[in-house]
Amino acid sequence: MLAKRIIPCLDVKDGRVVKGTNFEGLRDMADPVEMARFYNDSGADELVFYDITASVEGRGLFTDILRRVASEIFIPLTVGGGIRTLDDFDRVLKCGADKVSVNSGAIADPSIIGAAARKYGDQCVVLSMDVKRVDGQFRLFAKGGREDTGIDAMEWAVRGVGDGAGEIVLNSIDTDGVKNGFDLEMLDALAQRVSVPIVASGGAGSMEHFARLFTHPGIDAGLAASIFHTKQVDIKDLKRYLRAQGVETRL
């Protein structure tokens, strides 16, 4: 059977990896190529790179880094951040990305999902969503979690999958940065609505949180940043622990 995937996420700004807490207060952490090497050696199943640069120079720096990573790391690479057009898909795929994640770009222009799926295949298109509870509803947020779109997140996911998104990354703003565990209620709600792979994001604080996550059906992967970056949790140890708990992992 398929192994559950453990995915470290690298937010890259001006050529460096940064990680925010509750999306604010970014602090510099390390060199992305070094970190990619480290994670590959420690058994990461996939790497996610988010380009959180706004400037043109920063964007060029990002694609250079991506190319360097893809030249020496041979596991699936997902790239997101600033993806708005098919040209953006093209730019990162040419640098070695396997999957491209759209978030605000799809909110601004939902047709990007279908257009990209037709051109590159469903498996290439990842719909990433930042979601927060508002008035008893799971609400879709834009712009890195700062803006309430008023859209029902579950409806948005169903629509995105219908248009051709082959995977969903669900980031719960409510649990992000709190390290109190993944948002299992929100993830369950999503798993009941879509049949594509779901990557859980936001809230990982310990190995037990991953074990609990994978007891929930329909969740394929767990994504985290700071607990891996700070080496609070080692991926190899985590995967051994999960296997001992009866979760299939790639060791």
Place this chain on the structure above:
Amino acid sequence: MIAIVDYGVGNLFSLSSSLKALGLETEITRDADKLRAADRVILPGVGAFGDARAKLDATGLVPVIQAEAARKPLLGICLGMQLLFDRSFEYGEHPGLGLVPGQVVDLRGALADKTLKVPHMGWNSLRIVKDDPLFRYVRDGEYVYYVHSFYAVDCLPSTLATSRYGSVDVTGVVRSGNVWGTQFHPEKSGDTGLRLLRAFAEL
């Protein structure tokens, strides 16, 4: 030199990078003479079978690939592996290259558990059913990376390894004479994939 057939299907960056990382000389080409001069040929591919077959036909390389397959090791990867078979039933019926006996069918239709997700995407363990020089550096049970919705059937005599997905033994590696195929992506299967590519280069 390992020639990677360039017919406008999929991203060849990782494949050529992985061969380079192994110190192997490689060239992405659609030149028939280069395929003839190469020691080995890799037929890559992602996307839909019919579209890929049409693009491959448009290069005029089909007879060259069929002829070279009798002379040197050829490796088909993912859709490139599916193209090796007699035919595929992905959105209609399409002829394959006829280099490995068998056909390609819908995985979803074969799965008893309809809640299982298709595409079969992610890391699955490889069960080696027939030893082969291609597995010189790979052990039974190692994980490899798959992304596909169709899979090869009626190819048991050629099957070297499978991966279990629900009720189905997904055909993972096949061989017929000089022709090998992997349904998974060795160029995305970490160290395991690199070791498999190294063995291919030594065949």
